[in-house]
Amino acid sequence: MTQTQQLSRWRLILGSETQQSFEHMGGGALSQEELLMDGALAAIYGGPGESFQSGGGRGAGTGPSSPHISKWLGDLRALFDPEIVAVVQNDAIERKGLKQLLLEPELLEGLEPDLNLASTLLMLKDQIPKKSKESARTFIRKIVEELNRLLESDVRRAVTAALNRRAHSPLPSASAIDFPCTIRRNLRHYNPELRTIIPERVWFFDRSSRVNRWHIVLDIDQSGSMGQSILYSSVMACVLASMPAVKTSVVAFDTQIMDLTPLCADPVDLLFGFQMGGGTDIAKSIAYCQGLVESPSKTLFFLISDLDEGGNRAALLRRLEELKGAGVTVVVLLAIADGGKPYYDAQTAQRVAAMDIPCFACAPERLPALLERALKGQSLEDLAARPQ
Numbered sequence: 482m483t484q485t486q487q488l489s490r491w492r493l494i495l496g497s498e499t500q501q502s503f504e505h506m507g508g509g510a511l512s513q514e515e516l517l518m519d520g521a522l523a524a525i526y527g528g529p530g531e532s533f534q535s536g537g538g539r540g541a542g543t544g545p546s547s548p549h550i551s552k553w554l555g556d557l558r559a560l561f562d563p564e565i566v567a568v569v570q571n572d573a574i575e576r577k578g579l580k581q582l583l584l585e586p587e588l589l590e591g592l593e594p595d596l597n598l599a600s601t602l603l604m605l606k607d608q609i610p611k612k613s614k615e616s617a618r619t620f621i622r623k624i625v626e627e628l629n630r631l632l633e634s635d636v637r638r639a640v641t642a643a644l645n646r647r648a649h650s651p652l653p654s655a656s657a658i659d660f661p662c663t664i665r666r667n668l669r670h671y672n673p674e675l676r677t678i679i680p681e682r683v684w685f686f687d688r689s690s691r692v693n694r695w696h697i698v699l700d701i702d703q704s705g706s707m708g709q710s711i712l713y714s715s716v717m718a719c720v721l722a723s724m725p726a727v728k729t730s731v732v733a734f735d736t737q738i739m740d741l742t743p744l745c746a747d748p749v750d751l752l753f754g755f756q757m758g759g760g761t762d763i764a765k766s767i768a769y770c771q772g773l774v775e776s777p778s779k780t781l782f783f784l785i786s787d788l789d790e791g792g793n794r795a796a797l798l799r800r801l802e803e804l805k806g807a808g809v810t811v812v813v814l815l816a817i818a819d820g821g822k823p824y825y826d827a828q829t830a831q832r833v834a835a836m837d838i839p840c841f842a843c844a845p846e847r848l849p850a851l852l853e854r855a856l857k858g859q860s861l862e863d864l865a866a867r868p869q
Contacts, residue, residue, distance in 0.1 A: 488503050488506060489511060489512075489515055491503070492511065492519075497519060497523060497527070514560065517556050517560055518560050518561075520556070521553060521556045521557050521560060521561075521569075522569070524553050524573075525569060525572050525573050525576055526572070526576075557569060557570075563593050566593040567593050567594075567595040567597075567598075570592060570593060570595060570598060571595065571597045571598060574598070574601060584605070584608065584609055584610060584613055585613060586612055586613045586615070586616035587616075589613060589616040589617060589619070589620050590616055590619075590620075592620060594620065594623040594624050594627065595624075596624065596708075596709050596712060597708075597709075598620075599620070599621055599624040599708070599712060600708025600709055600711075600712065600757075601708070602617055602620065602621065603621070603708060603711070603752060603753070603755060603757055604705060604708065604757045604758060606753060618749055618753070621749050621752055621753075622749050624712060625712075625715075625716060625748045625749055625752070628712060628713060628716040628845070629716055629720070629748070631845060631846060632713075632716055632717055632720060632845065632846075632848060632849065633716075633720050635846075635848075635849035635850075636717060636720045636721065636848070636849045636852060637720065637724065638849065638853075639849040639850065639852045639853035639856070640721070640724055640726060640727060640852065640853070640856065641726075642853055642857075643852075643853045643856035643857045658683060658684070659684045662684045663680055663682075663683050663684050664678060664680075666682070666684065667679075667680040667681060667682070694726055694727055694728060694779070695726075695727045695728070695779050695780070695781060695856060696727070696728045696729075696730070696773075696774070696775065696776065696779060696780045696781070697721055697727055697728070697729050697730070697780075697781045697783070698729075698730045698732065698770050698773055698774075698780065698781070698782045698783065699714055699717075699718050699729070699730070699731050699732070699783045699785060700732045700734065700766055700767065700770050700782065700783065700784050700785065700786075701714050701715075701731065701732065701733050701734070701755075701785045701786075702734060702735075702761060702763065702785060702786035702787060702816070703733045703734060703735055703755045703756060703757050703758075703759075704735055704757070704758065704759065704760070704761050704787065704789070705757055705758045705759075706787050706789075706816055706818060706824055707757065707785075707786070707787065707816050708757065708818070709816075709817055709818055710785055710814070710816045710817055710818075711752065711755055711757070712752065713817075713845045713848070714731075714783075714785050714814075715731075715748050715751045715752050715755075716748050717848055717852075718731045718745055718748075718751065719745050719746070719747070719748040719751060722742075722745035722746070729742070729745060730742050730770075730773050731744075731745055731751065732766060732769060732770055732773075733754070733755050733756070734761075734762065734763070734765070734766035734769075735756065735758070735759035735760055735761055735762070736759060736760040736761065736762045736765075736791070736792075738765065738766050738769045739754065739756070740769075741754045741755070760791040761786075761789055761790060761791040761792070762790075762791060762792035763784070763786055763788070763790050763792065763797045764790070764792050764793050764794075764796035764797040764799075764800050765792060767784065767797065767800035767801065767804070768800055770782060770804075771800065771803065771804060774804070774807070774809060777804075777807040777808035777809045778808045780808075780809045780810065781809075781810045781812070781852075781855050781856060782804055782809050782810065782811050782812070783812050783813075783814055784801070784811070784812070784813045784814070785813075785814045785816075786813070786814075786815070786816065786825075787815065787816035787824055787825045787826060788813070788815065788825050788826040788829040788830055788833070789825075789826045789829075790826070790829060794829060794832075797829070798829075798832055798833065798836070801813075801833060801836065801838060802836055805836065805837075805838060810855055810858070811838050811839075812838070812839045812840075812851070812855055812861065813830070813833050813838060813839065813840040813841075814841070814842070814843055815830060815840065815841060815842040816842070817842050817843075817844075817845075822842075823841075823842035825842070839861040839862070841861075841864075843864075847864065850864060851864055
């Protein structure tokens, strides 16, 4: 990068008021493309007089209109990489209060898919006008499809690898051959000349058996801090619900409880079933989930929360202890935000961990490994100890 390019880069970062200073240092005028960049950035990071007028000029004080925002979005997407676009879009919401970005259909169509914006959109879903609802669902579906590509194949593999393999199936699959059973039942077909068994029939494990199948319960906090965790949890829940080898229940809670299991056929429907915001009564929700347990030794209970209990914390701890004491496999997944950073009540998390219940934030790409280990009854300590 030449010195002139470096000066132009710093000029874009520091804004138009530094133009004269950069000219004194040998910097020249910005190119046409750089002027467009400057205008797009000034709309968000410029002074109080900056607006969405063409070229980043000063407005008349009446606030940005949808056409100006649409042009700004178009410039942004044309000039910058998607990662930078996502950052600037989020800053537009926070710094300029531009809820229009999430409420107008033509603007939603121009947004770069982003987890933070999807979380904000879910919080505002009850304010979305009727004309924008389909665009909002389309935007959320883009996020869901990305998460599905990240999680689906690994989640399916994890469950398949951990299933009870005692039941058998007539459907042939080399990877599912039950060798001990096949050998035992074909001993009479031993061929002395070949010194081997020639099986008359091969037995296969039935990986879709509903007999003695696992029940996975996801108890999901829907308070305002849980946006990204809800997105990941919903996608994982829908993948699990599509697998007949496990039974899946999804419960959402704040101070009230909603059983969202019937919505698991479509992750977008499930996400729009959440009512983000409000208080938190974790103990009340765990009590409801206790009533869903039929076979404790075959139940995997995930509490997905920031553990910021607005109800009775002693009752929360007691309920978790009761589940664990009954033989349920209990795992607490702490809230994640801002690209995977943990967000939780540290004191409550320490109390839960002291009960020998795994309690940690889990990066999304590690969810399948966690699921497989939990279903196999393996320790999660080393998984929790790894850096995020």
